[in-house]
Amino acid sequence: MVVDFVRADSSPTVAPATPLLATPAAAVQAAEALAPRLFAQAAATDAEAVFPTQEFDWLRAAGLFTAALAPGLGGAGLGAPTATEELLTVLRHVGRGNLAVGRLYEGHTNALLLMQLFGTPAQAARWAADAATGLLFGVWNTEAPAHGVRLEALPGGRYRLHGAKTFASGAGYVARPLLTGALPDGQGWQMLVLPADAQPPVLDRSFWRPLGMRSTASHRADLTGLEIGPEDLLGPPNAYYRQPWFGGGASRFAAVQLGGAEAVYDETRRFLQALGRTDDPYQRQRLGQMALLIESGRQWLRGAAAHAILPNDAGAPASPAAGAYANLVRTAIEQIGLAVLPLAERCVGARGLLQPEPFERLHRDLTHYLRQPAPDFVLADVGRFVLEGNDLY
Template sequence: MPELFTISAPPTPALAAAAAATLAPRLLAQAAASDVEGGFPTQEFDWLREAGLLAAPLPTKLNGSGLNEPAHTQELLSALRHIGRGNLAVGRVYEGHANALQLITRFGRPEQLERWAADAVAGHLFGVWNTEAHDGVKLAPLPSGRFRLSGSKTFGSGAGHLTRPLLTAALPDGGWQMLVLPADTQIPEYDARFWRPLGMRASASFRVDFTGLEIGSEELLGEPGDYYHQPGFSGGAIRFAAVQLGGAEAVFDETRRFLRALHRTDDPYQRQRLGQLSILVASGQHWLHAAAELAARPGPDAETLVAHANLVRSAIEDICLRVLPLAERCVGARGLLRPEPFERLHRDLTHYLRQPAPDAALADAGRYALDHPRPAYRLWHD
């Protein structure tokens, strides 16, 4: 359990995003030291705590900054992008923290929200563990009124460091129930052998076995099936897309630094590649801006928000996949050698881009376009 910090004055949404931008160079400088298989960026999250960023996604009435509110989506995506360009592993875990607090804010009973918000303000780290292992997680009611867990999750990012993971579990009737596990007292079994990744080593995304743990009804969040409510379930993809774009920006910055160090900035082919990279990165920034504008605007229905979020995640994945080979051509074989930062940035971004169901996301955006008769200029914006 990390040392906890009490934040007396949460930053405004704009200041929270600015704090993330300020932290990005420190995160980048520390990233190589944290890039250890099975490790975790503990010091980096201490910096986020001190900056008030762990509480920032909470509503202002609960000592947060309101980053998760639709009106402040622009600041949330900016904060995620800046943290991502500092260290994608930190960005991955922080995005899960923001996601968990959004679900708690939406579905928690008042007393639960107050308790878990106080935990976030005190420095507890939240996250969402949803990917089922072969045995899956099940929740069985006991005669005492408590519930017993069994089974496992995989890709439990922040395993051993998240003290308030949010997970889904199957009920005996087949429903899916959210719960927030007090993992500092109900400690699951972590299997680090699962995590032998190409990149994102420091995200500690282990297999987690919950068998034998017991919780009370006060740890159950919402009603069965609430986790999959739209637009929150699919629409949240814009958050991880923001982190990914931050990784692409880091690749861009490192490529430019590398060429300057070699005095290759006058090469016409390098200039052409940097022009192409500039178009790609700026395009991703425009996509995030459009996503934030749509989220903040009153009126879009869940179907529109989900379809547009699927466009955003698909576009930014494509942008990142095009950034990487262009940057490789710029830096050549020399830039791919350790300890050059490019080598780690390339691994981390390549791995993080492998989000689930990319083809289905793009197909859903296409279905929306086919089902709606509005012309292109009004398809996403009435």
Template sequence: MSLLTYSAPGSAPETPATPSDSTYPRPSPTPEAAAAALAGRLAAAAAQTDQEGGFPTAEFGWLREAGLFTAPLAAVLGGADLMAPAHTLTMLRTLRHIGRGNLAVGRVYEGHLNALQLAQRYGQPAQVRRWAQAARAGHLFGVWNTQAHDGVHLEPLPNGRFRLRGSKTFGSGAGHLTRPLITGTLPEGGWQMFILPTDEQPATLDASFWKPLGMRATASFRVDLTGAEIGPDDLLGQPGDYYQQPAFSGGAIRFAAVQLGGAEAVFDETRRFLRELNRLDDPYQKMRLGEMAMLVESGNLWLRGAAEHAARPTATTDAEATVAYANLVRTAIEEICLRVLPLAERCVGARGLLRPEPFERLHRDLTHYLRQPAPDAAIADAGRFVLQQPTPAYALWNA
């Protein structure tokens, strides 16, 4: 059975057969090209999994076959080094292409990238090799950090292991991720990352938690980890590493890239719809499409700016500037998406919003995905940063 076959609450996903490292497909020709080639196929299949409890199992099989599971790994680990600062633009464009194909796939794949980036940044060499092998074997990673009052606690056992108690909410890919990176509280209060092999440890999934407006196919369930056990080798980094800046807030450029892909999909579907109805000569439609084109291209320029900023030699040491710029990017792309959606609605009218036209799903998915945490605080933090700088506007982001 497939690695990504859905598991009922209380059971674990099945482990796939493990191909040898020498036969596992590598990204070819590049992750960006692979994602671009898959986008149309992802879009064509998106409606099939658009249901609560659904998950794009086949689609992640396509990503795996295209080498995109291993693309975030360093070259020495068999990957395409997609998470290296020098490759940030390629990474963002890869996410954009997947997002324009299917936002639910983009959301879960962005988590896969994030988890493998954190694993490589904070893991010990033996751990990194083990998790890289898991990615090459076809395991899907992700990040489960959000929780409610019954959050995850790590309880020490006499044998040096830890027993888990508590739950995570919005566990995207629940029942399908076999290597989620999870955060939990240590007895002394530290916030600790660990990677749980969910194909070996129990987890109870509450699918009733996930009744969303959009992004139905992300399977972002409540996950009760109570009773699972991990060893010291499953712990990642030191307590508090998860929130280290600029990596934590700076990562917002990744989900912004996926969101921009959703806006591109809305733009493309709007043009297709108008062409099929032969409404190409209407001056008001031309005006709306021109505005949409301007918005989408401005989003692409923001991605380029984000990549250039992330590749600065001082990107890590000058964390405040990196985070502030990332907050500008996420805010700008949110605004772009929020302007593209009503323009598309006016173009296609009520008829275009009827199923099986894709607008209804695209609208729900993008609207839901845009609701990322603390949007007002993000732009306010960027404002705080610029207020403190004596640098003139033309050179503010060039240091």
């Protein structure tokens, strides 16, 4: 096993403050403008040993690091229920630029949303200040087989951590990972935000040998021996798994995935135009089918915003359809991505799959990212929901 210690000084140096975006619409404009720049840089960071440091400097400089924060916390308000469509659009644009960056940025955004939803005002203010100084957040939830994270109670409300997380995206660069751990005596699962710059986990880099999404640094992170205080605990036990927030978050990673499918579509069109193959009726038919698929994905995201908006108050009632609709969105966009890829392959042929063309990387990244857990279960759960007489709309 290759084990590596990664400490805070390996993270990129950032400016002490990030620009402020005044509105959700401004965040959408910033992400749309940044997407081509991210795309042009993507090939340079397509390796397990490389982290997209420069890309995250660009996200910070564009004000997108704090965009998910409420205006009172220095953000653009992308976390508000009324800004759901703008939030999903920002994620789609970042994914269109680089799926690996999109995956990491979605985790950063997810953590900021959870800390606003379940944190105390003092915690939210503290973590918002961390984001404003450029610290990267993330969410690490996947348990290491037979070695999941558990909390050992210590005096003074402190805990010692034992166990590990796998698929810990951004490990070694995420300074504030939000993770879950089992409380003593079967009390449930507790969210916490680890100050990883002060207490870095031990990373097993040999875990991450992926097909795609190479630069996400999704290593195995062993947290054994690290200690946290009561100020690091987020929300009550089992809050992370509360519905509809847990299942409803699927729309966010689906938005990033759709951005990857859009990149495949955009590059296929560019490739055929460069070769002068725009008069071929079969190529036209394939591009028409791809256009249909991409537009249907955008409509699904609009549906997620219109019909499955999640309240930003943990005590407020939410539509029971929110989680079920998000599962539909996730499933539909997975099917869209899986349909776009073979159409693009037929369009560009073997020539298009040679470097420096981007298709080989795009196909690896999207194929890998589409493999989210339990795809059959989530669709079956939608079936259960509607068979019980519930309405999705």
